Amino acid sequence: MKTSFEEKDGKYIMHFEGRLDTASSVQTEQEMKVLHDCEGHDIILDCEKLDYISSSGLRLFLTLLKVAKSKGSKVCVASMNDNLRQVFAMTGFTHLFEFV
Amino acid sequence: MTALGPHTEELLDAYRNELPQLEQLAEQASDLLQAALREQNIQLNTFERRIKTEESLAGKLEKKGYKYKTLNDVTDVVGIRVVTYYTDDVDKVAVIAKNIFDIDWKNSVDKRKHQLNSFGYLSLHYICYLKKGPLRNIPFEIQMRTALQHVWSAIEHDIGYKGAVKLPPEFVRQFSRLAGMLEMADDEFSRLRTTMTEYRRQVQSLVKSGHFNEVSLSTESFRQYLELKPFERLNQRIAAVNQAEIFPAPMMQFLPILEEFRFTNLGDVQQFLEEDSDDAYQLALSQLAITDLDILSESVGLQNLCLVHVLKQGGGLYGIKAVYDVINGEQDSNAALAENILRQAQQLPFMHKL
Numbered sequence: 001m002k003t004s005f006e007e008k009d010g011k012y013i014m015h016f017e018g019r020l021d022t023a024s025s026v027q028t029e030q031e032m033k034v035l036h037d038c039e040g041h042d043i044i045l046d047c048e049k050l051d052y053i054s055s056s057g058l059r060l061f062l063t064l065l066k067v068a069k070s071k072g073s074k075v076c077v078a079s080m081n082d083n084l085r086q087v088f089a090m091t092g093f094t095h096l097f098e099f100v
Numbered sequence: 101m102t103a104l105g106p107h108t109e110e111l112l113d114a115y116r117n118e119l120p121q122l123e124q125l126a127e128q129a130s131d132l133l134q135a136a137l138r139e140q141n142i143q144l145n146t147f148e149r150r151i152k153t154e155e156s157l158a159g160k161l162e163k164k165g166y167k168y169k170t171l172n173d174v175t176d177v178v179g180i181r182v183v184t185y186y187t188d189d190v191d192k193v194a195v196i197a198k199n200i201f202d203i204d205w206k207n208s209v210d211k212r213k214h215q216l217n218s219f220g221y222l223s224l225h226y227i228c229y230l231k232k233g234p235l236r237n238i239p240f241e242i243q244m245r246t247a248l249q250h251v252w253s254a255i256e257h258d259i260g261y262k263g264a265v266k267l268p269p270e271f272v273r274q275f276s277r278l279a280g281m282l283e284m285a286d287d288e289f290s291r292l293r294t295t296m297t298e299y300r301r302q303v304q305s306l307v308k309s310g311h312f313n314e315v316s317l318s319t320e321s322f323r324q325y326l327e328l329k330p331f332e333r334l335n336q337r338i339a340a341v342n343q344a345e346i347f348p349a350p351m352m353q354f355l356p357i358l359e360e361f362r363f364t365n366l367g368d369v370q371q372f373l374e375e376d377s378d379d380a381y382q383l384a385l386s387q388l389a390i391t392d393l394d395i396l397s398e399s400v401g402l403q404n405l406c407l408v409h410v411l412k413q414g415g416g417l418y419g420i421k422a423v424y425d426v427i428n429g430e431q432d433s434n435a436a437l438a439e440n441i442l443r444q445a446q447q448l449p450f451m452h453k454l
Binding site for chain 1: 344347349350353384387388391392393394395396397398399400403424427428429431433436437440
């Protein structure tokens with residue numbers, strides 16, 4: 001599992017690649033901490049190369065959502081494949097995020 | 101600038117000397133009033149305080165200096181303005197001010213009542229003193245008005261009609277009509293608030309007593325209904341599949357779907373919950389049992405109920421996509437989600453009873 005971070009047009013963007021499962025979630029959690037300091041910046045989670053997300057991954061996204069909301073920032077999930085969308089849909093979390 | 105008279109100069113000297121105390125007074129009075137307003141939970145449009153500038157004071161003294169023997173005779177050097185949303189709240193603010201400050205009734209005016217025969221839409225002014233402390237002998241003014249009165253005052257100031265010696269009668273009439281309209285609007289907003297509060301109380305009481313059939317489905321009633329956590333049992337049943345934790349999530353966005361189902365009262369929602377819960381559980385089970393997902397949104401039960409209802413009504417793929425379009429916003433990927441649900445549902449008994 002790889003992540004990379006960039007700031008573009010005032011937005012914080014994190015790119016995910018691989019499988020976000022229990023094993024990789026501890027390291028990913030650390031890498032996502034940079035997004036928690038998001039006051040004044042909307043966040044894009046680029047999931048184009050994300051192949052799998054487990055409950056641990058969902059928890060990371062939900063934690064980020066909570067932090068971002070409290071700071072007035074939006075979290076947008078981009079380019080998620082249909083299998084991952086199914087995970088969000090069946091757990092009932094789709095309406096919490098903005099998908100593009 | 102023309103030379104100021106000796107009396108004006110004397111009062112301005114007093115002003116310069118007393119400025120630190122005046123600032124202290126403004127702060128203390130504001131803090132006391134704000135704390136009392138907060139305690140009574142009065143929502144304000146604006147709360148502001150100011151010390152009259154030296155320039156403005158000089159202007160006032162030059163015009164009416166003969167009226168003031170000492171600086172304390174100028175009662176609005178320190179001013180507080182409280183702007184409320186509702187006219188009832190102006191009266192509440194006034195009562196609070198009366199309780200926490202001493203009021204100089206001789207110099208306080210309820211301009212709302214004193215201008216019955218002229219145009220204008222005016223506010224309530226109290227001249228106050230702190231009840232205790234070293235600053236208790238310095239007066240300050242509290243202006244209390246509604247947001248509409250505030251707007252009137254700002255426009256009136258901008259138009260500058262007050263300076264006119266005599267206005268043509270057609271302008272006087274226009275001003276009076278506008279003032280009347282604003283006064284009526286203020287009264288109507290207050291009445292509306294009272295009616296809405298009463299409605300909320302009624303809905304709350306009917307919902308709590310379980311008289312769901314008597315409560316029309318609305319934003320307010322659905323919110324009250326959700327407070328009873330009607331979907332909790334179904335959620336827990338679904339969560340038990342993977343021993344999942346339930347994550348709090350808003351559910352108000354499901355209201356348009358329920359309205360689309362032509363549910364008119366909470367009884368319809370309750371009936372839908374009772375009749376479709378088992379099938380909603382089966383549908384959720386068919387999706388979740390083959391995963392190890394152990395975190396679920398609080399809306400998972402309601403979402404599956406809606407999907408089941410659409411399927412039972414023969415809504416098919418289009419109907420399921422329409423549900424997702426409301427929940428997720430319209431997007432192409434909702435079609436794939438709908439196809440998946442339809443595929444899962446086709447294995448379930450309720451689809452074969454249709």
